Amino acid sequence: MREYDCWFQKQDGEPCVKGGLPERILLAGGGEIFNNAVAEYSELLLRKWGVKTVKLNGFTGERCVVIGVLDEIRSKNLNFSLPASLPPEGFLIRSGDDGLLICGADERGALYGVYRFLALLASGAFSENFETTDSPRSKYRIINHWDEASGFIERGYAGRSLFFKDGEIKYDAARIKDYARLLASTGINIISINNVNVRGEAKRFITEEYLPGVAALSAIFRPFGVRLMLSINFAAPCVIGPLATADPLDEKVAAWWAERARVVYSCIPDLAGFLVKADSEGEPGPFQYGRTHADGANMLAAALKPYGGELIWRCFVYNNSQDWRNWKIDRARAACDVFLPLDGAFSDNVLLQIKYGPLDFQVLEPVTPLLGALKKTRRLIEFQITQEYTGQQIDLCFLPYMWEKVMNFDAAYAETGFKIKELAANGGFEGIEGFAAVANTGLDKNWTGHTLAQANLYGYGRIAWKPDLKALDIAEEWSRLTFGVKQPKTAETVSQILMRSYPAYEKYNAPFGICFMVTPSTHYGPNIEGYEYSKWGTYHRADLHAIGVDRTVRGSGYAALYAPKNAAVFSDPSLCPKEFLLFFHRLPYGRLLANGETLLQNIYDSHFEGVEEAQKMMEDWEALKEAVDGCVYESVLEKFKLQIKNAREWRDQINTYFFRKTGISDAKGRLIYP
C-alpha cells in the first residue's frame, strides 16, 4: 500500500466483476457533482486497475455501466426496472441481466454510488446479480477542523494544517482535491475549516480580505458534494469592528451580522453555515451580556436564514474556574443545566452540537443525557476523530469500537426507548439530525500521523452515514480497501488488531471511567493527580479509602438527569456498567465486583493486561512484515514501540499510585513499584 492513498490503493488483483471492469460509461445526468462522479469513476478505474474508460453517447447494446440520477435514467427509457424513488443522497447499484447500473437519487447519490461500487469491486464484495440500495440516515455528516490560521492545529497529531499557513489561506490544491475525495467517499458532506477557538487571523475569515480564499477552497470541495462551514468568533462585531458590543439583543449587532452574512453568502452561496463555541474556555459568548445561549444562537441564525445557512452551536459550556474544594459543583451536569431549560427556544435553523459524553472526549464516558432529553431542539452528536485523549495517533485506538457503543446506548427518553443510532436515523425534532467530529488529518504524508489511524477517519464517515454499522464491519471494510484482498490474512489481521486496540487502551488508561488522569495540557500519558486540584472540574478525589465521584442523587445528582431506566441503572453500583463505575460512584478499594475481585485488584489486573495486549498487537503486526509495504510497516512498528512505552508508564504510575494509597500488593504477586 501507499500510505498517501488511504482506502484508494492501486489494486494488484482482478476486480470481482464478471465480464471485466465496466470501461464504457453511459451517462444520465448533469451538474457539477454528477460530472465529478463520472470523472471520479474514470480516474479511479485508471488509478486502481490501469483501465481507461470511454463515455458512450447513447446505448449501443455493448456492455457498459450506466451512471445517472433516477429521474434522468427513467426519462431515457433504458431497459432497467427502476424504483419509484430513492431517499435523498441515496443510490441503487445493480448488476444483472439488464446491465450494470449506478443510479443516484440525486447528484450526490450518484457520486456516493460510484464510490460504493468501486469499494465493492476492490474489496471483493461485488458479484453477478448483485443489488444494493443505500442512503445516509442523517442529513448532516460534518467534519470539524481545529486548524488555525497560523497552520497550527489544536489537538492535531498529523502535521500542520492542510488549509492554512502563516496567517493565510494557503494550500496544495491537488492535495485538497484528494482530501475532498477521501471525505466524500465516506459520505461526509460538510467541512468546517477553522478551529472553534477562533484566534488570530481566523477571526477575519468572514471579511472581504479572506473570503475570496475561502471561496476558492470551497470550489475544490463543491464537486465532491462537500460544503464549507466557518467557525466564527462571537465577539466579531467588536474584534473586527466597529461595534463596542457583541450583545445579541442589540439591534446594531444583529444588523452587523446580517450584513456579514450577506457578504459571506455573496462569495460562497452554498456555505453550510457558521459554527460557534461560545462562553466556553475563555471564548466570548452571550453570558457576557446577561443573555441566554438561545439569544446568542437565534440572533446569528436569523442572519443566516435568508441564505439557507445553518447555525451550529456547541454545547461544550461549563465553569472552567471551578474550586476543587467544592464537591457540590459537577462539570458533568453543566451542558444539561445550561441547555435543557432552553429546549424549544432555538430557531429552526439552529442545531446544537453535543459532545457524546458529558465531559470531554474521555476514553470512558457515559453518553450524555442531553442527547436524549432535548425534545424540541435540532441537534448533532459530536465525536473526536483526532485522538486527544485516546493516544494522539501514537497509540493505536480504533474509535468506531467506542462509537458503536455510543450508538447502542439506549437513551430511553420515551416509553419505548430509543438507541442513539435510532435517534440519529430518525431526524427532526424527535431525533439527532447528524454528526460532527473533529478531524485527525494534517499535512503528514499519511494524512493521520499513524497510518492505521486512517481507519478512524474512514470509520467516522461510515458511522455518520449508517449509525447502525458495526465497528467490526468497518474495520474489515477499511482493512480490505487499504491492505488489499490478494492476501486476505493481512486485512484480517489488521482488522483484528484494530478491534483489540480500544479495549487495550481502556485497560491501561484511567480505570472505570474516572477520567482526566492525564498530563495537563498535553493530554498524553498519565498524570494521576495532574488535574486533581485544578480549576477544570476534573477530580477523582482518591484518598486512602475510596475513589470516585458520587454522581447519584446523594452526590451531584448528575445520574438523575437520565431517563428513569438509565438513572436507576447508573445510580446503583451493582447495576452500573463496570466501565462507568467510578464515573458515577465513589467506592472503597475493597469493594467486590461481579468477577469476585476487589475494585483495587481489578485496577491492577486491567493495567497489567493492558500492557500485555499492547505487546500482542505489536507482535501481530510484526507477523505482517513481509505482507506490508516497508515504509508503512516500519512507521507503524515505531508507533507500537512508543505505545508500549506509554502503556507501561500508565500501568506503573496507576498501579504505584494505588499501591501507595492503599499499601495493598497485587494478589497475583506481580511487581508494583513502591
Add this chain to the structure above:
Amino acid sequence: MREYDCWFQKQDGEPCVKGGLPERILLAGGGEIFNNAVAEYSELLLRKWGVKTVKLNGFTGERCVVIGVLDEIRSKNLNFSLPASLPPEGFLIRSGDDGLLICGADERGALYGVYRFLALLASGAFSENFETTDSPRSKYRIINHWDEASGFIERGYAGRSLFFKDGEIKYDAARIKDYARLLASTGINIISINNVNVRGEAKRFITEEYLPGVAALSAIFRPFGVRLMLSINFAAPCVIGPLATADPLDEKVAAWWAERARVVYSCIPDLAGFLVKADSEGEPGPFQYGRTHADGANMLAAALKPYGGELIWRCFVYNNSQDWRNWKIDRARAACDVFLPLDGAFSDNVLLQIKYGPLDFQVLEPVTPLLGALKKTRRLIEFQITQEYTGQQIDLCFLPYMWEKVMNFDAAYAETGFKIKELAANGGFEGIEGFAAVANTGLDKNWTGHTLAQANLYGYGRIAWKPDLKALDIAEEWSRLTFGVKQPKTAETVSQILMRSYPAYEKYNAPFGICFMVTPSTHYGPNIEGYEYSKWGTYHRADLHAIGVDRTVRGSGYAALYAPKNAAVFSDPSLCPKEFLLFFHRLPYGRLLANGETLLQNIYDSHFEGVEEAQKMMEDWEALKEAVDGCVYESVLEKFKLQIKNAREWRDQINTYFFRKTGISDAKGRLIYP
C-alpha cells in the same frame, strides 16, 4: 518613593552631615571609572537633594569633599592621615577635623566609596567624626542574566529583557546606565548578559555580527566597574561552523575557540570571560565526546588565557532522564559525583560555579557538600535572585534571609571547620572566590516586578560584598534607602515585613525540605505529585505510611558526601535540622518531632500558620497606606492579594493531600478539605 529609582530616591529630608552637603569636590585621581565616580557624586547629589556641585582645582581651605585614590591623595600631600594601604576595590570614608574624605584603594574603590558615602548620608548613618573602611571580601561578584536574544527571559518575572529584542541587541542606553548604577552601587563587578541555555541568535553573540553590539553595551557598564561576560554554547564550533565536532580534545576545536577568543577580545578587551552550562538539561557538552568536564573547561580556558579571561563552568549537571521507579539514583549526588573526582584537574583560569544547594534553587535545601569538599579547584557559589521557586515576584520572599543561613553553614571540611562565609572571604584554592546569581530584573518600570523584590537585588550585591552581613541589616539598609528616614516607622515596618517573608513562604510551601511539589514547568504554585513520576529526579515518594527520600548511607548515601560532622548530623533524624528532615530522611507521618507533635501535625500547623503570616504581612503593609507612594502601595497590595491566594492554595492542597493519604484530621480541628 518612585519605584523606578530603587535605592536612589529623591530625599525629602536634610542629610545628616554637619555643615550641610559637601558641594565642593577636590579630585585626586583619574581614569574612566574614577571620573564616573565623581560624575555619579555630582549627579546623585543633584538628584537626591537638588544640590549642584563644584569641582575645585586645588585645595582652597573651604569645606569640601576630597574624592580620590589612595596613591594620588598621598602624592598631593593634603592634610589627611592616610592608611598605608587599602585592600583592592576598598575605600576609606572619613569625616573629621581634617575634612571629608572618600579615598579608594583604586578607581573602583573610589566609586564604591562614593556610593557608600551617599547611602550613609541618605540613611542617616553618617555623622561628624565618622570613619569607615570597607572592601569586598570576594573578587567575583557576578550577576547572570538568563535573557534570550528574543527578549524573553527564562525564569524572568519582571518583563522582557533590558538588553535584547527580536533577536537583536537592542536597548535604551539611558536605562542601561541606570542599571549599571544599581549594580555598581551594591558592588557587583561582572555581568553575564545572556542565558546559560544559549539558544537562537545568542549562539552567534561571539561572532563579528553581534560583537559590535556587545562592545557598545560593555562601554556603558565599563565606567561603573562592571565587566561583561558571555554565555557560550559548547557546540558553537558546529553551530556557527564550519567544524563537524566540538570535541574538546580535537585540535581543530581548540584552534577554533582560540581564534574566537582573539576576535572577541579584539572587540571587548576587558571581557570577564565565558560562562558555560554544559551537558545539562539538553545543552551540549564534553560528555558527548566521551571527555570529562575538565577536558571541556580547560580547552576553553586555554583560549581565554592570553587575554586574562576566566572560564566559568557551571556544576548543574545531572541525569534528567531518570526513571522514577529507580530508588537508587539520587539527583542530589550528581554534581559531587561528576566534579569531586576532578578536583585539581582544572586550569588556573577556570572557576566552577556551584549552586548553593544540591538540587535546584529550592525553598529549603541544605548547602551542597561540593562547595566545601573541593580543595584544589577555584569556585563560585551560585544563588538565584529571580524567584523561580520562591514566589516569582508575586509572593514576597526576602532571599537574604536564606542566604545568611547558607553563609552560616559550617562546611566543616577542615578539622577546624569553616563557615561558607569564611570560605567566601578567604579566596584562592582553599576557598570560594566569589558569587554569581541569576538576575531578577527586566523592563518592568520597577525593574523587579514586585517593587519589594528590589531588596533581593540589593541584598545580593551586599552579601557578595560582605558575606557576613546579616539579613536584618540588609533589610534595614534597603528599607531606609528606599522609603526614606523621615518617617522611620515606614522603613522599620517594611524591613520587618521583609524579614518575615521567607519564613512565611517556607511554611506554606513543600514541608521539611521535601522539594519540587510545584507546578511542572511554570514552577509557581503547588502540584504535590507534579514531579513525582517525572524524569527529573524529583521525588518525595509519599505513600500511606511515610514520606521522604532516605539520603543516608541506607539510602542514596548522599549525606555521607558531607564532612563527618555534618554527615553525622544530617544522617540522624533526631539531630537533623527540622527544615531538612524530609530532604534527608523517609519518615512515618506519626513520627514525633522535638515539639512533641507528629510530623503530620507539624505539616498541618505550618501550613495554617503560613497563610496567617502572609495575611499579617499584608495587614502590616496596609497600615502604611498613607506613608507610601500610591502607585507603589497599590502595586504591592495587589501582589499581596495574589500571594494570599497562592498561600491558601498551597495550604489547602498540601493539607488535603496528606489528609487523603493518612485519613488523620487536624488535631486542632481546623478545616481540611476532604
